[in-house]
Amino acid sequence: MTVACRGSAVHVDGHHPLRSVLRLLRAHRARVVGAVLVFPVKDSPQWLMPVVTAHVIDIVVDGGPLRDLGVWAAVAFVALLQNYWTHVLYTKLFMGAVRQIGADLRNALTARLQSLSIGFHSRTSSSIVQTKVVRDVENIELALQQVTHPVLAQTTVVTGAIVMTALSVPQFLPVYALTIPLAVVLRWGLARRSRQRNEDFRRNVEHFASRVGEMATLLPITRAHGLEATAQARIAEGAEGVRTSGYELDVLNGRFQSLSWVVLQLLSVSCLVIGAWAAVTGRVGITPGEVVQLSAYFGLITGGVTQVLMVLPVGQKGLESVRSVAEVLTEPDLEENAGKAVVASVGGALRFEHVGFRYPDAPEPALLDVDLDVRPGETVAFVGPSGSGKSTMLNLALGFLRPTDGRLLLDGVDAATLDLRTYRRHVSVVPQESVLFEGSIRENVTYGLHDVPDERVRQALVDANAAEIVDDLPDGWHTVVGERGARLSGGQRQRIAIARALVRDPRVLLLDEATSALDSESEALVRDALARLMRGRTTLVVAHRLSTIRGADRIVVLDHGRVVEVGDHDALVAAGGRYARLEHAQRT
Template sequence: MASRPPKPPLPPPAERKLSRLKLLWRFARAYPVQLACALAALGIAALTTLAIPQGLKMVVDNGFARGSDPAAITPYFAGLLGLTAFLGAATAVRFFFVSWIGERVVADLRKAVQTHLIGLDPVFFETNRPAEIASRITSDTAIIEQVVGTSASLALRNTVMGIGGIGYMFWVSPKLTLLMLLVIPLTMGPILLLGRRVRDISRTSQDRVADIGTMVSEVLGAIRIVQAFTQEGREAARFGAAVERSFDTAKRRIRLRATMTALVISLVFGAITLVLWRGALDVIDGTLSGGAIAAFVFAAAIVAGAFGTLTEVYGDFMRAAGASGRMEELLNARPLIRAPDQPTALPQPPHGRLEFSHVRFHYPSKPDVAALKDFTLTVEPGETVAVVGPSGAGKSTLFQLVQRFYDPEAGSLALDGVAYTAADPQGIRQRLAVVPQETVIFAASALENIRYGRPEATEAQVWAAAEAAHADQFLKELPEGIHSLLGESGTRLSGGQRQRLAIARAILRDAPVLLLDEATSALDAESERLVQAALDELMKNRTTLVIAHRLATVRNADRIVVMDKGRIVATGTHDSLLAAGGLYARLAKLQFDQIAA
């Protein structure tokens, strides 16, 4: 079999390394002023915290040394109060800017991912579940938001205080500080050993959360089927099992992080206790002042707290690295269908001439079944061509290719003499208006739904399109008329009303090429008659390709193309095809006999 275009699945799961967080830096560096303010406030707050031990040393060595004179000790406590007030102000500024950056980075990341996703071709969404992708955009960015808005600030602040605190301790007592530094490598051991396992379990935990989001979206989207088949209990049990799997994974992660935190804090505070024992002996010997040992203890507590916090946020960074990697995987996905570097402009004014030349095509998800085989067809400007045939004949595939959701493996398509592969896909689609069999209604107003393909249209133009599609009457009866919200997938409308709304959308589009996929299939007899009259008027002077399941709707087509198993088996008018016998005549006999019965 001929070679097929490669499928573009998501890349394999990225390794959870801290280097994956570079993606977040790409977004954060777009705000240098806020970053500078956050870093400055963070540095000031950290240094102010480190100044407190020195203030404490002065209080002990100078204030208490002067006996019972209250005036002697007051200035030192006043200085400490000033430091704490300054620390509070710097912390507030740091919190504001760091939180702002966190929210801004996540908002920009979500927009970037969504903008990128809507530019990918349908092949990507055949191999990757949209519900899982939606979960990535929500749950993974929530993790990233926590790290950028909170954990990153804690990590930077405690790194500064840890390093600065060790420096201060060395200035107070080099001997005691060197003793403490001997045990710091011991605290790194649990981080390195357990951190890798925390990282892996964090990725698994995120996957479990994504599974939950996918299941919720799937079940609620099909709630009527679930209830119609009385499967509420089964779906609740299935969801409960998914939640428990997520909880079990989270418990493993929590146990590991708790163990790592306990080990590190025990080692750090154990080291401090042993060092302070040595310091107490130095105070007794007179080689160290009482103020110095008090300052050293306070600074040691700051350093211990800093290392403890760094241990805790390390796990957050690992989770964020996994989440960032998943976001990067989405951003790195590349569409197979894209504009060439120098696209050929479509001619003006448009004519609407469609050409298929020896097209062969397999769907990526069905590589063993040819959807089209050596398909050749030319639709002249203004011509109405109906495509009929049994299910699986390849009719819908033609629409997929005309809209350039896929490219054929062999052969070519052209619009107004310009090859599809040479043109910008958006330029091609701007010349098409589509009425699908499965009508898509957005959770917006009727007005916004109708002018979806022509956002600049006025309300008067929208009403004119609605009247042409015979949708104006039911729109006027809605609570807020054309401004009424239609609900998720148009749940406030009947099937026929949704179809007429889609036809109004296509009428307003006013494109030179119309693609009608059994546009009247969901209408009752009276509505079908009215809408068919509107479509007949709309199709004048436009190239129209119609997929027809009910042959009675295409009797007046200029040409009828009969397809079977991806090939054209007959072409002609309704009368000539009936007279010739064959597949069309058999299909017509079956349908018309059913109508007569």
């Protein structure tokens, strides 16, 4: 799945994570190629210093000349000093690409999450989504940062060592080749077991994040019922799962790293002994300095391979995070809007034409053959017992759900042919419990809008009966409301939400139990504000409290997904049917 993101494209395949990483790097090839070209110059002291050391030793053994000593000292100084500037340049180039890849991934995930259906978000914990956007992208950045450097360093050292050894003592080249099969065997041994351990650890972390989010949401209920011990036990169970899977992964990585180090160090010591034996016996004509050079090169090679193998667990974690990110970027449950007609204006007419809807895996349909015509500017209320289909009607009207039978017409046009994102710009929703983000009151009221005049914001607050809230605060509408509006009461949050709807001047308004959670005084203020908000707008209302919908133009009574009665309050009460029984039950 390819996701457009700020002029670039992010393509991630969970089945081929390494290929996906290479594709991400290729998207920033100019910086990456520049970094790769700079790296051998930056790291030249790694392979050059053994040559300098060998010549200095031979000069000492031979007793001069001192002029050559000065030449090799100058070579060493230049090689070391240039490392500062080239290393800074390499960091700017490569880490610039890595950080941009991280930003591209986060932007692509955000864009994808905004395109996925409400069904996906209802079945996926927000804590898991947060973990993917924050932790998994960070793991990918760390893997690129920590794995690439030793791989490039080892490539530089091996190349320099092979070239210099081929020029001086070519007989020792086969000894270097022993490191390659050893590294491949060790890498294969890790990969065979590491993927499953990394996946188990990631799943446990996501499960734990979900429980932490659940704990934070339920904290007031937990404390109110004295269930602190129960909440702690649930978190402890999740933490134990993370501990166990993390410990098993750590032990596997520890065994692999220790085995890699021991095997390669034994090989390094063997190279030193073989070089010394060759020099002493005269089997190969090499000088004492060349023995030191060979030993140093082999130490660098084995050390480099060891370093690469040591960071492979980080790379494995990064690849697992690529798979995790791919789960979102390739999730097929999209709200399809691309290529559909843009809605420039909305009149407010809605037509449910023999609409039916069944949730996935549900034994019974949520709605069945609903035929309803809502006229522009009309207020239509939906009532009925829990599970009768009221909220499903609102979600269909908002385009969050698509009919599985029949069709929904918006101003006479089939909703399936429209880009519903553009339709929703003319719609406002006031839910049962309005959520505010952590910002000022003004920022919450004008959320998503630009250059809104102060007079318009003030009028929206007045019409929402929220002006007094602002006037009583020391910083007025610049007061920060706290996370989810925690510094305001439920009634105050609801009135701010109504002001947010008013400032948009919507043509269609959806009210979902907008007053059910309020006390009597707050309810009166909110109902008065809603009356102003509903004036002249097509309004769909879901309510359990029938007293709040007496003034609706029509009331639709639902039962088991079917429309059983339609009419205004007086007519339905006079009919003595389902609505009349509900109304009587609430009065008594």
